[in-house]
Amino acid sequence: MTQALIVEKLLKTYAPDRPPAVDGLDFTLARGATMGLLGGNGAGKTTTIAMLLGLLVPTSGRIIALGHDMATDRFAALARMNFSSPYIALPHRISVRENLTVYGHLYNVPGLKRRIAQLAEELQLTDFIDRPAGELSAGQKTRVALAKALINTPELLLLDEPTASLDPDTGDWVRSSIERYRAATGCAILLASHNMAEVERLCGHVLMLKQGRVVDEGAPADLVARYGREDLEQVFLDIARGTRVDDDTRGTRDGDAA
Numbered sequence: 016m017t018q019a020l021i022v023e024k025l026l027k028t029y030a031p032d033r034p035p036a037v038d039g040l041d042f043t044l045a046r047g048a049t050m051g052l053l054g055g056n057g058a059g060k061t062t063t064i065a066m067l068l069g070l071l072v073p074t075s076g077r078i079i080a081l082g083h084d085m086a087t088d089r090f091a092a093l094a095r096m097n098f099s100s101p102y103i104a105l106p107h108r109i110s111v112r113e114n115l116t117v118y119g120h121l122y123n124v125p126g127l128k129r130r131i132a133q134l135a136e137e138l139q140l141t142d143f144i145d146r147p148a149g150e151l152s153a154g155q156k157t158r159v160a161l162a163k164a165l166i167n168t169p170e171l172l173l174l175d176e177p178t179a180s181l182d183p184d185t186g187d188w189v190r191s192s193i194e195r196y197r198a199a200t201g202c203a204i205l206l207a208s209h210n211m212a213e214v215e216r217l218c219g220h221v222l223m224l225k226q227g228r229v230v231d232e233g234a235p236a237d238l239v240a241r242y243g244r245e246d247l248e249q250v251f252l253d254i255a256r257g258t259r260v261d262d263d264t265r266g267t268r269d270g271d272a273a
């Protein structure tokens with residue numbers, strides 16, 4: 016089993032009179048690989064992640080996570096997965112350590128005290144680990160959210176905007192922590208982000224979503240070359256605005272042999 020995630024014909028319709036939020040998504044994510052899920056507001060990223068986590072039931076289609084069918088065997092998969100999302104706040108009256116302890120118990124983490132100490136060290140939580148989670152700055156909360164996401168040493172990690180609202184330095188620090196974790200464990204990562212530089216740095220492959228469908232995909236450098244652009248942000252804008260210069264025109268413009 017080399018695939019961490021297999022998604023087949025995934026479809027989600029919230030209301031019969033509205034177009035599907037996710038419209039026939041097909042992709043695989045290999046173990047140890049990192050994939051970016053890109054798309055403008057409302058493209059279907061959060062809906063996709065919610066279905067991958069078993070929080071939303073797909074209208075149709077199939078999800079196999081770490082070899083387990085999410086429709087019939089989701090708890091076996093969820094025990095070996097984790098996620099981070101800015102939309103989910105940690106209980107704010109209890110301390111960071113208590114928060115991590117609660118989540119650690121939910122995942123039945125063996126040697127939990129040791130695991131929390133290790134994460135506190137790696138993610139620099141020690142200065143505020145006994146303070147209530149609600150009193151922390153946004154950057155500190157993000158580090159705690161990442162510690163929560165790594166508490167069970169997941170083999171599949173779903174990250175929804177992991178560096179949203181962070182200053183560039185803290186964002187860079189979080190990205191490095193994610194890279195270190197992946198290198199150390201071979202974890203597969205699916206990352207939804209609006210930060211194109213982050214996606215270029217972390218992801219080997221990206222899916223470009225529009226209205227719930229994949230409209231293009233590839234390695235960031237290949238997409239940039241294919242669109243004749245300088246970076247992924249420009250590719251994103253071409254796709255979002257439908258302003259791509261077609262291949263023939265670009266060939267002529269660049270003086271390439273077609």
Ligand SMILES: Nc1ncnc2c1ncn2[C@@H]1O[C@H](COP(=O)(O)OP(=O)(O)OP(=O)(O)O)[C@@H](O)[C@H]1O
Nearest residue numbers: 029030036037054055056057058059060061062063
């Ligand atoms: N609970 C819901 N009920 C009805 N429609 C919803 C619900 N959640 C999302 N939608 C709709 O589904 C579509 C996809 O939304 P989704 O939140 O998945 O997009 P997204 O790519 O994550 O967007 P963003 O980048 O703004 O977070 C949108 O048209 C949205 O209005």
